[in-house]
Amino acid sequence: MRACDIIARKRDGFAHSRDELAYFINGYVKGDIGDEQMAAWLMAVYFQGMNEEETIILTDLMLHSGEMIDLSGIDGIVVDKHSTGGVGDKTTLVLAPLVAAAGVPVAKLSGRGLGFTGGTIDKLEAIPGFQTSIPTERFLQQVNRIGIAVAGQTSSLVLADKKMYALRDITATVESIPLIASSIMSKKLASGANSIVLDVKFGSGAFMQEKERAELLAQTMVKIGNGLGRRTSAVLSSMEEPLGYAVGNSLEVQEAIDTLQGHGPADLQELCLTLGGQMIYLGGKTSTAEDGYVLAKEMLESGRAYEKLLELIHAQGGSLENGMVQAQHQYAVKAPVSGVVQKIRARDIGHASMLLGAGRETKASAIDLSAGILVQKKTGDTVQAGEPLAVLYYNDAFAHRVEEAARELQQSYIIGDGAAHMEPLIWKVISE
Numbered sequence: 001m002r003a004c005d006i007i008a009r010k011r012d013g014f015a016h017s018r019d020e021l022a023y024f025i026n027g028y029v030k031g032d033i034g035d036e037q038m039a040a041w042l043m044a045v046y047f048q049g050m051n052e053e054e055t056i057i058l059t060d061l062m063l064h065s066g067e068m069i070d071l072s073g074i075d076g077i078v079v080d081k082h083s084t085g086g087v088g089d090k091t092t093l094v095l096a097p098l099v100a101a102a103g104v105p106v107a108k109l110s111g112r113g114l115g116f117t118g119g120t121i122d123k124l125e126a127i128p129g130f131q132t133s134i135p136t137e138r139f140l141q142q143v144n145r146i147g148i149a150v151a152g153q154t155s156s157l158v159l160a161d162k163k164m165y166a167l168r169d170i171t172a173t174v175e176s177i178p179l180i181a182s183s184i185m186s187k188k189l190a191s192g193a194n195s196i197v198l199d200v201k202f203g204s205g206a207f208m209q210e211k212e213r214a215e216l217l218a219q220t221m222v223k224i225g226n227g228l229g230r231r232t233s234a235v236l237s238s239m240e241e242p243l244g245y246a247v248g249n250s251l252e253v254q255e256a257i258d259t260l261q262g263h264g265p266a267d268l269q270e271l272c273l274t275l276g277g278q279m280i281y282l283g284g285k286t287s288t289a290e291d292g293y294v295l296a297k298e299m300l301e302s303g304r305a306y307e308k309l310l311e312l313i314h315a316q317g318g319s320l321e322n323g324m325v326q327a328q329h330q331y332a333v334k335a336p337v338s339g340v341v342q343k344i345r346a347r348d349i350g351h352a353s354m355l356l357g358a359g360r361e362t363k364a365s366a367i368d369l370s371a372g373i374l375v376q377k378k379t380g381d382t383v384q385a386g387e388p389l390a391v392l393y394y395n396d397a398f399a400h401r402v403e404e405a406a407r408e409l410q411q412s413y414i415i416g417d418g419a420a421h422m423e424p425l426i427w428k429v430i431s432e
């Protein structure tokens, strides 16, 4: 077999056999096949695509290319969740304690963020004292003891994806559904859960903006998960505007706490109950996802989910006693005209929060955990000229960027006359 022949087969639109894919992917990870041949193959896949069987085999090979987490020591069915990401997406902070309270063990390995705001691990670090780096043995013991642990991901999972993703980034081959699906799913599967619930977002603040492509991505990932023996479902949800009102690490933690205390934003609560219902069902605690939703609601309304969050924080050394870190300054961004908010370009709000220091521009950038934005008006709200659209939270180090962030934020709001077109938050659920 020669790498060049494998590239030619994909270029000419043929489907690969397992042997061909194994030769190519394993050869690349070992260094026998170089970046130039992988780049050519990625471009061939970009144009020719991959069928379902090839995509499942590719994911399987990628998943075995690095360390794999063994969660078999945990009692019960471990269900993981993955979100394709968005602006103000703090669902994990609500969901993890919610499903743990319902008896589904949560062994969550999360990442740091690049872009708009931090990832779950950055957000948790906004809680004073919270330790996100814990040894594997202690992590597993904690899950068995209190039903929940959330820690930072190790960097040795899925070596194939590390190399391939970096190459895709510089060869204009990121936007290929089989490559995205295998990249995401190989990492999720290597993290060891028995079942997976995917939150796939579409809209202006989503990675996959078009609804139909987001659906195709969700279907492909559900097929991969189920094809590799993990029960997997996906919820397609709108990211046309920020989720909830808070964008930025400590502001998002506070909003997650408010939600667990029963007074959070309606959209965040609804998404968490829907995803929670799926997770509770796949975790074997109810016989349908609808019953899972009801149980999730019970956990929220009874305060048991909030108590579970407090247990998690305590177990990992954190404390809410003195609140979260606070930004030094606030700046209200005013509406330039009166009317009804027709649309909010979520991506621009995310970018404005990054300008204030809430997100990383590069992997090496420092993140300011107290910076961010509290949105005051959402789509469909009436606003008077001069009323605040949002409040910016920032510290001295980023003060020079406030005017730019304010301008970007003001321009992200489309204000007009008449009722706004509202995209439903949850569009579809794709089940096994």
Ligand code: URA
Residues within 6 Å of the ligand: 165, 174, 179, 180, 181, 183, 184, 207
């Ligand atoms: N996120 C990933 O992990 N992989 C992709 O290919 C795209 C987004």
